[in-house]
């Protein structure tokens with residue numbers, strides 16, 4: 001049975017999508033069977049995996065037009081703008097918060113880890129993710145208002161646990177896009193730690209312009225900039241320590257990276273990128 005992690009924050013641009021993309025890659029390199037789910041109508045995760053053109057999406061799954069297994073392409077369930085319409089459609093339906101959980105029931109046995117990329121809001125889609133998950137990972141940008149946004153995300157997690165999913169727990173808080181040379185980032189980390197203690201991951205993801213280029217090229221930061229990728233390898237190590245039963249292969253993971261072995265655009269060590277997957281011509285140069 002898979003561990004399922006919802007990656008959330010209602011604040012935009014805190015690195016949710018990048019975290020899901022890179023953690024999926026890091027865990028696949030460890031040999032952990034990992035499914036990634038794009039639950040954001042922006043479809044950024046699908047783009048980052050180079051799978052934007054897929055026809056069956058999470059919107060079809062949530063609306064009952066397709067089964068989850070039919071929507072999986074290369075261990076990703078993609079999304080596009082149709083998800084915004086699906087969210088509106090679902091709003092008036094009975095059991096609307098349980099749609100994703102029910103749909104995923106048939107595939108959780110196939111995976112060890114499922115990572116869900118939430119949209120930047122705490123609405124119905126994020127609630128669906130929280131009901132389908134056993135852990136929540138909250139991302140915060142190293143900014144002055146980070147603490148407030150984290151408080152709000154924590155409240156929604158608590159609400160989901162109290163009303164719909166008693167198995168839900170917070171996996172951790174990630175300070176993302178941080179420049180620890182600045183007083184600003186150090187203050188954000190100190191205030192998070194003061195309030196949430198060990199819930200805050202030890203790993204802080206450094207800020208770098210290289211992430212934007214990595215997303216544009218649909219190439220994981222582990223390939224694009226292995227030196228920066230170390231942050232996410234360390235985070236994957238912490239995540240697996242916090243997930244009972246998930247295999248812990250951080251040494252194998254590091255050796256893959258630093259031996260220069262490439263896991264390809266999708267994080268698979270052994271197979272080349274599938275034919276239907278690739279960079280758009282404008283970005284591949």
Ligand SMILES: Nc1ncnc2c1ncn2[C@@H]1O[C@H](COP(=O)(O)OP(=O)(O)OP(=O)(O)O)[C@@H](O)[C@H]1O
Pocket residue numbers: 011012013014015016017018019040042044118119120176177178205206207208209211212213215
């Ligand atoms: N560590 C980082 N340092 C600098 N830029 C980053 C970092 N991680 C992600 N980014 C960039 O910041 C932007 C937002 O990142 P991302 O899309 O992962 O955030 P998000 O929380 O998913 O955003 P949204 O709320 O819109 O879904 C992107 O351009 C991404 O490339």
Ligand SMILES: [Mg+2]
Pocket residue numbers: 016017018040044045117118119
């Ligand atoms: Mg996103």
